[in-house]
Structures are given as C-alpha cells and as structure tokens.
Amino acid sequence: MHTASWHSVGMTLDECIKCNVCTTYCPVAAVTDKFPGPKYVGPQAQRFRECGQLKSPDISVDYCSACRVCNEVCPSGVKIAEINARAKAQIVADRGIPIRNWFFGRNEQLGKIGSIAPQIANLGFHNPFSRFMAEKIMGVARHAPIPHWSTAGSFGAWFRRTPRLKSDKKVVYFHGCSTNYYEPQVGKAAVAVLEHLGYQVIVPPQNCCGLPMLNNGEFRAAEKLYRSNIAKLLPYADQGLPIVGTSVSCVLVLREEASEMLDIENDETRRLRNALWDMSEWLRDLLERGELDTNFRELKMIVPYHVSCQARAHRMGRPSLDVMTLIPGLDVREGNAKCCGLAGTYGYKAEKYDIAMKVGEEAFRFVRAQGDDVRFTTSDSEICRWQLEHGTHKDCRAPIEIFAAAYGLYDLDKRRLIQK
Amino acid sequence: MKQIETEILVIGGGATGTGIAWDAALRGLRVVLVEKRDLTHGTTGRYHGLLHSGGRYVVKDPHSAAECIAENRILRKTHAHCIEDTGGFFVATPEDDNDYPDQFKAACAHIGIPCEEISVAAALKREPLMNPHARRVFVVPDGAADSFQATHSTAQAARQAGAQILNYHEVVQLIVKGGEGDRRVVGARVRDVARGEDVEIRARMTINAAGAWSGVVAQTAGVRVDVIPGKGTMLAVNHRVVNTVLNRCKMPDDGDIIVPIHTVAVIGTTDERVQDPEHLTIEPWEVELLLREGDKLIPGVSRARFVRAWAGVRPLYQEHYSGASRDATRDLTLLDHKTRDGVAGFLTILGGKWTTFRLMAQVTLDKACEYLGACKPCLTAQTVVPGVEQGHYWLGHRLHEVEENHLQSELVCECELVTRAMLENAARSNPTLTLDDLRRDVRLGMGPCQGGFCTYRAAGILHEMQVNSEQLTVNSEQLEEWSVAYMQSPAHNAQSRNTQHASRITNHQSPNLLLRDFLQERWKGLLPILWGRQLKQERLDELIYLCLMNADHLPDENATSPLSDFYSRPGISATADQGGAP
DSSP, X not given: OTTSSTTSGGGGGGGOOOOOHHHHHOTTTTTOTTOOOHHXXXXXXXXXXXXXXXXXXXXXXXXXXXXXHHHHHOSSOOOHHHHHHHHHHHHHHHHOOOHHHHHHHTHHHHHHHHHHSHHHHHHHHSSHHHHHHIIIIIOBOTTSOOOOXXXXXXXXXXXXXXXXXXOSSEEEEEOHHHHHHTOHHHHHHHHHHHHHXXXXXXXXXXXXXXXXXXXXXOHHHHHHHHHHHHHHHHHHHHTTOOEEESOHHHHHIIIIIHHHHTTOOSHHHHHHHHHEEEHHHHHHHHHHXXXXXXXXXXXXXXXXXXXXXXXXXXXXXXXXHHHHTTSTTEEEEEOOOSOOSOTTTGGGBGGGHHHHHHHHHHHHHHHHHTOTTOOEEEESSHHHHHHHHHHHOSEEEOHHHHHHHHTTOEETTTTEEOOO | OEEEEEEEEEEOOSHHHHHHHHHHHHTTOOEEEEESSSTTTTGGGGSOOEEOOSGGGTTXXXXXXXXXXXXXXXXXXXXGGGEEOOOEEEEEOTTSOSSHHHHHHHHHHXXXXXXXXXXXXXXXXXXXXXXXXXXXEEEEOOEEEOHHHHHHHHHHHHHHTTOEEEESEEEEEEEEESOTTSEEEEEEEEEETTTTEEEEEEEEEEEEOOGGGHHHHHHTTTOOOOOEEEEEEEEEESSOSOSSEEEESSSOOTTOEEEEETTEEEEEOXXXXXXXXXXXXXXXXXXXXXXXXXXHHSTTGGGSOEEEEEEEEEEEOOTTOOSOGGGSOOOEEEEEHHHHHSEESEEEEEEOOGGGHHHHHHHHHHHHHHHHOOOOOOOTTTOOOTTGGGOSOOTTHHHHXXXXXXXXXXXXXXXXXXXXXXXXXXXXXXXXSSHHHHHHHHOTTOSTTTTTTXXXXXXXXXXXXXXXXXXXXXOGGGSOOOOOTTTTOHHHHHHOOOTTSOOOBOSOOOHHHHHHHHHHHHHHHHGGGOSHHHHHHHHHHHIIIIIISOGGGOTTTTOOOTTHHHHSOTTTSOOSOTTOOO
C-alpha cells in the first residue's frame, strides 16, 4: 500500500535530506526514548518497508502521536506524519488491532450508546474502580481525561427539538462526534452565532470523520466512514453552500488527511475540500468581506490560547486569534507549546499517558505563567481542551463559545445559551 | 623477501577468485588467494545484484541460460542468506517486439526455467508502478544477490577449509621458469600494499581470476589474453520503487532491467567496450539512456531521486572477437595456457556472470586437478557457506533487528541502519584499510545522504579503535577469526560486541585521510546524477564537511594513503602501478 502511485505520501521520503530538524522539534522524542524520532520512523524506516513484505519490520512508529509538528517544520516537504500513519496501518493489517484501539476507533458508537442513559454511563465508567479495571484489562490510562457523556442530551436531539431561524443565507454545520455526545454546548454556541449573523443552519446527516480509526491504523473502516461522509455532504457542497465545522481535527480529516492517507484523490474529494471551512476561518473570511458583526461586548479577562496541532496543520494562520482580538477587554495570549500531548487517542493509552503528560507540560507551564487570575483557557480542538483542563485544572472553552459570549448569547461559566 | 609455498595461487578476490579458493580448499588443496584491494573491489562489487534465472539469455544464449538456472538453484541453498527472493518479471512493453514473448516462453520451457504468464492486472497489483500499458508479463525465479556478503562468506568458507586469503596484495610479476617450449608459471611476486613489502608466492598452479584485469596479469608472463572489457553503467533509485526484478521481454539491450537490491532499485545497464578497466568515466549519454529506458518499465522513474551512478567492467572473452561488447558471449571461458600458449601451470578463467561463479570455479578446478593429479571431486554444490541458517534476507531485516533489540541510539549510518557494533566488529574481523572497505562490509554510507552523516562518525570510531589497539599491543594471531556470516546483522552484533579484540586496521591511518578518501569516493558516484533532490542533499553535505569541518583544509591535506590516488578523479593522477595487476 505504500507505493501505490507516485503521488502516495510514501514517495515524499525522497525529499528527506536527513537534516534532523523534525527530530529536534518532535515533542514526543524530546521526552521519551521509546520514540526514536520522526526522521527515523518516517522517511528512514520507510525505505525498509514495502508492499508485499511478509511482516512489518518495525513497531516504534506506534509511539508517534500524530501531532504533525514534524510536517510543519520539515524544510523539504516530507509528509512524515502521513508516512507514519500508513506504517501503523500496515502493522494493524499484519498483526491485528488491540481491542482497546478498536474501541477508541469507535468513539461515535460509544457516544451513541452512552447517550442512551448518560447518567448511568458516566457513573458506570467514570468511577475509580471502573477506571482502574479499564487500565488493567484494556490498557486505558486510569487518569486520562476521558470526556463525560452529556447529560443534557445530544446536540443533534437539541437541534431538532428547538425552532430554527429560516433565511436565504444558509450554512451547513459539521459538528463531529464529540460535540454531539460530549460537548453539545459547543454546537449550541455555534448555531447561536451563525443565526445571530443571519444564517439558516443546516445540520445534515453525518458520521464520524474517521480520525480515531486513521490514528489507530484501521484504514479500511476509516475509508468507509470517509466515503459515507462524502456521499452525505457533497450535495450541499455542490449547491455552493459552505460547510463549517467547530472541530479542527474533523475538518482537517475531511479536507485532506483522509484523502492523502487513504490514497483517494478525485474530483469528489476536491469538491468537498473546497466547500469545507474551519468555523473561525469562516468567520474571519466574513470579517475580511466586511460581513461579520463586530459589535462585541466587553469580555474583561486574560485568555491563554493554546494553538492545537490540528489547527496548525490547516495552514490557515490563526483565525481564532484574529477574531478574538476584536473582542474588547479580552487579553488573548498565544502560547507556543508544540502539542498538548493527548493527540487524538494517544494519551488515553496506559503506556503513553506519562509521555502525553510530559509533552503537555510545555502547554501547562504556559497557562500557569499567565497568572492565577486566569479563569478560562481556549483551544480549537476538544482534545486539547480536555488535556489542558486535566493538566492545569482550569476550565477550557472553545473559541466559538467565546465568540457567542461576546455576542451576549452565551454564559461562559455555566456553559449554556442565554435565553432571551 | 617473505616466501609462501602453496599448491594453488589464485589471483583476484572477486566472486570467481574466492569461489576457486573455496573449491580448491574443499578438494583438499593448499591454496592462497591474492587480491590487490579489498574483496569485491572490482566487478563483483559493482554489479546490479541480479541472481539470474536465465530468462535474460534464454533466447540469445541458451547455453548460458541453462547454466544460470542450474546455478540459481544451487546458490539459493549454498548462499541462502546472501539472496533475497524477489522473483522477477519479464515485461513486454508496447515498445518491444511482438514475437519475442512467444519465443521467450518456448525457450524457457525448453531449457527448464520455470516461467508463468500472469495477467497485466495481477502484475500491477504486485508492482503498482510498473508500466500499465504492458502487453504481457512472465514470472521467473530471478532474485537479488548481495555480492559483497556472498563473496565474503565464500572467502570465510574457504578459510575454514584451509585457504589463505590475502587482500591488499597486488601481483607485480608472475614468475616464469624454463625456456622456449617449456615455459612454466611457478608463482608470483606480490606486493603487500598496506605494509609496502614484497612477498614471493610459489605455487604448482597459478589461476588468473582477475576478471577485467586478466590481460594485464597474463602479460607479466608474456601471455596475451584479449579481454573484451564491457563497461556497464548503473543508476540507483533512492528507494525500492519495485520489489520484483523487472526485465524487458526482448533481446538483452541497454537499460532494460531494474533490480531491487537492499534499500535501492538499480537501473542497468549500458554496455560499452572500454580500454582501461581501472578508470571508468560515466558519460552523460549513458545516464540519459538509462533514464529513458527506465521510464519504459516504470513510467516516471526518471524523475525519481537517484542517489548514485557507478560502472563495472564485464570480463567478457571471445577468442579473436572484435565486435561490440553487448554481443559478446556471456559464456564462461577457461584458457589453458599450456595448450594455448605453451605456458604450463597457468589457467585464466573469463566470462560468465556473478550467478555462475561457482560453476566457473568448478570448471577451473577440474582442469587444475587434471594437472595436479589426484584430488577430491568438487564439493561446492553440496556445501553451504557460513551463515545460511539465517535464511534468505528480506528488505526489512535490519530495521526489524534494530527495533527488536532497541538499537536506535547505536546507529552510525542512519540511512542503512549500521550500528556502532556492526562497524567495529567488521573492522575487527576483516582486514580494513579504508572506510570504503567497511562500506562493502556493512553498507556504511550507501543510503540517501551518501556518507553525509556517517563519515565523520565512522572516522572517529576507527580512530578510537586504532588508539585502543595500540595500547593492547597484540600480534596478528590474537586477532579474531575472520567472521563475516553475521556482518550485516544488527542483532547478532549487539550480542557479540567484543571490545577485547584489537582492530585489523592493517596500517594505522590518519582519521583525516580516512574521512577525505571516503568522501572523495562517495563524491565520484554522485557527480553524474547531481540534480534535483540529491543536489539538495549534497549541498547540505557540503555545508557539513566544507563549511563546518573545513574538510578540504585538514592537517593531512597532502598526505596519501595507499589508496588515495585511486580515489582521485581520473586524469588527475595515475594509478599506483600502471603495469600492475589486480
């Protein structure tokens, strides 16, 4: 599967000039000897892996957290993170997938099942004994910040239940699994902001973007999800409607990661890609066109902003920052930490939890350095938010929640919409 | 002058020469082999690495093809660990003659080469980059052979059977006794290059296995042998764009084969008659031709990253031949100089291919035994060399072993995964004069950066070993047995790293010279392909060595090692011994 065509990510190994910049920047290699670094597991090891080989020769690539810092710093354009993801997929194809990773890949189903009776699910799973057993039996890190199921019902149910604004201006919203089942507040804030701006919000049927499966090497299953999302979303894209998402990682997968890793590049994937927007990126675009309501209320507070790896990988600048700086009184401070450490499902794995926490220390330290007055931190990715809360004991909010609060639509403390 | 008495003297430490030494030792003969450089320094170490199934010559040269398939089967057993079982395709592209595939198929059946036609779709599934417009594809038992490892293993087997292998021993003059009509070669005067001493070796039979240099050797006995030196140029793609040997299904010609060998894929070859086997220049037209032809097998391969170009010289021979070297026979030829030239005690073996080296040795020894009297029959087809228990190697074996044994932090050459212990053990167990010798042993510096990141490390390690061995004051008997079977195994070397033994670095060289000569040697192969991504790599290497380390103004700038001149560019300095021998 590695050299299916000259456009395969594996071919970018030829760009490597061994300069070691990626190894120097890699946040994982810096804290553990178990990961020999991106150059070694990426372009270097790739020369020893080929299709048709009896077995995968290596295993340490499993310690790559897929944060993509290497890609970002590589001066030569080697798609290191994608090479690593495909190597992991080969290992899964050869040796099978551990049951734990199989579960991690099905976070949509877990969300759905837990949402049937969220109180019971939370009680059943989030108690010290269950977590202890989950670590012993399944290898799910006991202290890792696994989200709670929303006890207020899923985002989808709320959206269908409540009356919606009708308008000629329409926008399609991709919420992702975690907004649906764990953080419906983020979705509610997004809908409130979009409707405030006069847009009719369409939430089409959608499914998991496939990132947890891509991260755990289940490429076949991830491909099914990707193709299913294309089928569900493409009609809207073809109508010329923007498809915006509040989860940077989901949007990144739908935009480019899935097609690159799975070697699916065609007209459909391109049409979908062109319609997709990260929420902040889309708001910034409105701003640039002069269509964004900038009549924000004052939010007098210091907010440390952690730039998530996935947001960086979009190569779209810092749209959340661009919009947040327009909010009067808001003192946004951008951190330079490379990665929060949790990186998808990485830090949930018992053998990797300590590594994830060590990687995250740079981000935690940055938050602590902003003083004790800090009430909230912010980050574009839910994963980073959970890890930041875990590492700093401060609440973390999505940028869209802050925008909603600045429009007077949202209570940041209680994390709910302000009823008018 | 030091004197050695033996029954057989073999000249040339390539595949054929070491095969002869092995065969002779197994037959119970006393044998000494001399090689002017390192083993495999000549043609053996400069070929594309194809283990022939015979398919390539099946129409043009059926006799050669039959030898190939027979030897292919034998070597898969006797040298199992030196072979990767890649299999091979014969691909009829739209450019190729339509009638040839049927001839090919019939000829394979006639000779007994297993040959199965598969659909182009099935072939593309196995090799996605292959030309999708191919018309027909045949599968044959081609393979990839590590000629460095194989020759070293043969040499070790020969030593275990009692042979004496002397590398860096260069023939100065064959010793001829008797007058007109009764002349006889009785040995050779040989120069120990490392120590600068002469040695006289007396033998009942002298076998000239010097390959492309055979004519030069024979001349010192007044015998004329007109080798047809056919230069073949090859290009290495940075990674394995194919995992199966791809041949064009047509009459053998330039640029019609791609061999996946270790981490690279080699496009070969050209065939041009040259005068001097020592200094080979790679012409731009050769590179262009290989790229153009390569594209016919793998469309787009010409735009891939190339890491190196090199050339070897085929020691072809055809009595009274004056045509193109491409059309000269690949058959082996044994010259009995007693019947041919009236010079007894002297045989020259020529032609053949790497795949048939064992057979060449057998034929040579059969003839030698006729003269020497009773000796045992040939045993090489039934005897395995040390290391075969490892089985065929596979592409991932080094990475797998490094991973299993957590040797990631031990890497000296990161591209080819050479650990420090591998390097040190190779230097200890195998006579070493230059870093290039270690390259042949463990693939040091053969990857994408072409020595950019390992040369300074290796030079430092050798220097450290030299300093330590000076303190040990050992004599040569205390040195470790020449053991090469596991030379390429990171795992094995991790377990058996033995610091008690001194290095076999025969003359104590300045680390600056080691560094300079190796860089020069790498540079030679880079010049012809210096564009695109490899050019970018070389710019970084240049910054490391010239700007950071000032490697072109080292203290030993004007010093020379026995091999310095060899690494200089052709035309700038002459060889050590123009009239010399291998």
